[in-house]
Amino acid sequence: MITIEDLGTYTFPALLNNSLRQFSDLPALSFVSGEPITYEEVGKKIDHFRELLYRSGVNKGDRVALLGSSSPNWAIAYFAITTLGAIAVPLLPDFSRNEVESCIRHAEATSLIVATRLAERVENPAALSVSRVFRLDDLEMLVGTMGRDGPVPEIALAESDTASIIYTSGTTGRSKGVELSHKNLVFTAIQGQFFQRINKFDVGLSILPMSHVYEFTIGFLMFFINGACIYYLEKPPTVTTLLPALKKVRPTIMLSVPLIMEKIYKNKIVPTFTRKPLVAALYRNPVFRKLFHRLAGKSLRKTFGGRIKFFGIGGAKVDPVVERFMKEAKFPYAIGYGLTETSPLLAGSGPNITRPGTIGVIMPGVELEIRNPDPDTGVGEVVARGENVMKGYYRDPDMTAEVLDKDGWFRTGDLGILDKKGRLSLKGRSKNMILGSGGENIYPEDIEFVLNQHPLVSESLVVEGDNSSLVALVQLDEERLAEEAKKRGAAHEQGTVAGIKEAVGEAVTDAMQEMSHMFAYKREEILAEIKFFVNENVNRMSRVDRVEPVEHFEKTASQKIKRYLYNIKKSIQPAGKH
Structure with missing residues (x-):
C-alpha cells in the first residue's frame, strides 16, 4: 500500500x-x-x-x-x-x-x-x-x-x-x-x-471515460500509484467488444455504473429463473432464490474472466433488488459514493463488507455530517469536509458560496442518514424531493426503484405533476412489450376471427379496426398494470396518479437521467408519437 x-x-x-x-x-x-x-x-x-x-x-x-x-x-x-x-x-x-x-x-x-x-x-x-x-x-x-x-x-x-x-x-x-x-x-x-x-499483480479493464473523475481517480490513479496494469477498449463497451476483452484481459478489478449490472440482472438473470412455471415458483422462495443466485454468480464471475475480485459500482444509486442479487450471488461488488466536487470519494464499502441498501463507512480523512435531520426519520442533507473537497467552481464565486461555507463544509445536495455504526445510506437528492399535498416528504428515487422491478420497465423517472400529483415516466422494454402484447392478444384474436366470419357490414369493419389497434390497446393495458404494480408496493403518500411512456431518457456520462429535462408541467412527448 x-x-x-x-x-x-x-x-x-x-x-x-x-x-x-x-x-x-x-x-x-x-x-x-x-x-x-x-x-x-x-x-x-x-x-x-x-x-x-x-x-x-x-x-x-x-x-x-x-x-x-x-x-x-x-x-x-x-x-x-x-x-x-x-x-x-x-x-x-x-x-x-x-x-x-x-x-x-x-x-x-x-x-x-x-x-x-x-x-x-x-x-x-x-x-x-x-x-x-x-x-x-x-x-x-x-x-x-x-x-x-x-x-x-x-x-x-x-x-x-x-x-x-x-x-x-x-x-x-x-x-x-x-x-x-x-x-x-x-x-x-x-x-x-x-x-x-x-x-x-492486479489487472484492470477500463470501460468508463477517464474525463469523469470517478474513473480517473479510482480507475486510473489508484492503479498507477500501486504499479498495476490497465487495459483500455478501442471501441465503446458493447457486447461484441466487451466479452472478448474480458476473456483476454481477465481483469481482477473493474469499475462500473449501476446501469450495467441492472441490465444484466433484468435481461438475463430474472428471465432465466422465471421462464418456466416450476422454476419460477421455486425462485419466489427465498431459500431457492439464494441457491439460484449463487449458481448465477459463478457463471457471472466466469463471464468476467474468472479472476474478478473487485467490481466497483459508483456514479449513481444502486437498485436494492439488484444489490441483493449480487450479495446472494457472492459477486465481489463494492459500493462508492461521492461527487466530482469531492474528487470524488466520500464513503463506500469493499466487497467483503457491503450491506444492501447502504453505501458504507466514511473514507478516512473525511468528515461527514447530516445537517437539519428530520426529527422522525433522521434524514437530512449530507455535508462533507476534507482534503478532497474542491477549491470551488471555476470563475463562479457566487455558485461556490452556495455550496461551500467559510469552514470548508461542502453541501452535497444529497439526502442521507448515518446509522450507529457510521454507515451512510442515501435517500435521494434534496432538489428532487417532492412535497406532498399533506406536507409529507416524498422521495421519487424510492418509487423509481419499485417501478424498475416491473419486467416491462426499462427505466423510470417520477416527477411532480399538476396539483401535487405524481407522474411516473417510464421507458418500456419494447422487445418484451411486443412479446407480451402478442401473447395476450392471441386468445382475443381467435375470438375476433370467429366473430368476423359471422359478422356482416359495419361489424366486420369494427372488428378489423380493433385488430389493427390491438398493440396500442395492449400498451395502454400494460401501463395500467404498471400503475397498479407500483401503487401496491409503495406507501399511500407515494402512489402515482398516472404512468406515461417516453421513447428514451437523456443521460449524463455516468448514466444518470438528466432530471431537469423532464418537467411534467412542460411538454412530455409520449413514446410512439412524433
Whole structure:
C-alpha cells in the first residue's frame, strides 16, 4: 500500500516519480488488442510530450483541454500537462459540439488535445482563442509553432495548485467547472486504498471515460500509484467488444455504473429463473432464490474472466433488488459514493463488507455530517469536509458560496442518514424531493426503484405533476412489450376471427379496426398494470396518479437521467408519437 510517506507531497510530479522509481519494468498501460508499455516507457512518453507542450509555449497555469476516449495516450497527456504546472481540462467524449465549445471558452483554454474521431466537435479552434492543437492519437502537434528551445525547466508546484478543471454533465442543468487541486486528487487516490488494496499483480479493464473523475481517480490513479496494469477498449463497451476483452484481459478489478449490472440482472438473470412455471415458483422462495443466485454468480464471475475480485459500482444509486442479487450471488461488488466536487470519494464499502441498501463507512480523512435531520426519520442533507473537497467552481464565486461555507463544509445536495455504526445510506437528492399535498416528504428515487422491478420497465423517472400529483415516466422494454402484447392478444384474436366470419357490414369493419389497434390497446393495458404494480408496493403518500411512456431518457456520462429535462408541467412527448 502506497502512503504519503512514499510520495512526499500530494502532487502529480511526486506521484509519477514514485511509480516510475518503484515499478519501472512492470507493465502499465495498453489497449486490449495491443501489448502493454512499461512504467519506464510511460515516463519517457510523458517527458517527450511535456517537452513538446513546453516548446510550443504552454506555461504553468495555462488551461489545456483534453478531448478523447480513455486510452494510454490520454493518461500520458494528462501527466504531461499537470507535471508541467498547466491545468488539464478533460471534456467528456459524449459532450455535444456546443458543450465542448462552451467549456473551452469558459475555461479560457489556449491549447487543445483532441482525438481524430472527435475533431469535428471543434472545427474552428482559432475562433475559441485556441492557439495550439495536438492530436491525441499520436501526441503530435497539428497547429502551433515551436517558440522555445532547451530542456524543460524544473517547475515548482504546490499541493494547492489547480491540477484540473472538470466540467460536469449534471442532472440539474448547465455544466459547472469544478476546480480540483493536486492534493484533492492525489489525496483521494491514496485514501481510497482503505476500501481496496491494489498491488502490482492486479489487472484492470477500463470501460468508463477517464474525463469523469470517478474513473480517473479510482480507475486510473489508484492503479498507477500501486504499479498495476490497465487495459483500455478501442471501441465503446458493447457486447461484441466487451466479452472478448474480458476473456483476454481477465481483469481482477473493474469499475462500473449501476446501469450495467441492472441490465444484466433484468435481461438475463430474472428471465432465466422465471421462464418456466416450476422454476419460477421455486425462485419466489427465498431459500431457492439464494441457491439460484449463487449458481448465477459463478457463471457471472466466469463471464468476467474468472479472476474478478473487485467490481466497483459508483456514479449513481444502486437498485436494492439488484444489490441483493449480487450479495446472494457472492459477486465481489463494492459500493462508492461521492461527487466530482469531492474528487470524488466520500464513503463506500469493499466487497467483503457491503450491506444492501447502504453505501458504507466514511473514507478516512473525511468528515461527514447530516445537517437539519428530520426529527422522525433522521434524514437530512449530507455535508462533507476534507482534503478532497474542491477549491470551488471555476470563475463562479457566487455558485461556490452556495455550496461551500467559510469552514470548508461542502453541501452535497444529497439526502442521507448515518446509522450507529457510521454507515451512510442515501435517500435521494434534496432538489428532487417532492412535497406532498399533506406536507409529507416524498422521495421519487424510492418509487423509481419499485417501478424498475416491473419486467416491462426499462427505466423510470417520477416527477411532480399538476396539483401535487405524481407522474411516473417510464421507458418500456419494447422487445418484451411486443412479446407480451402478442401473447395476450392471441386468445382475443381467435375470438375476433370467429366473430368476423359471422359478422356482416359495419361489424366486420369494427372488428378489423380493433385488430389493427390491438398493440396500442395492449400498451395502454400494460401501463395500467404498471400503475397498479407500483401503487401496491409503495406507501399511500407515494402512489402515482398516472404512468406515461417516453421513447428514451437523456443521460449524463455516468448514466444518470438528466432530471431537469423532464418537467411534467412542460411538454412530455409520449413514446410512439412524433
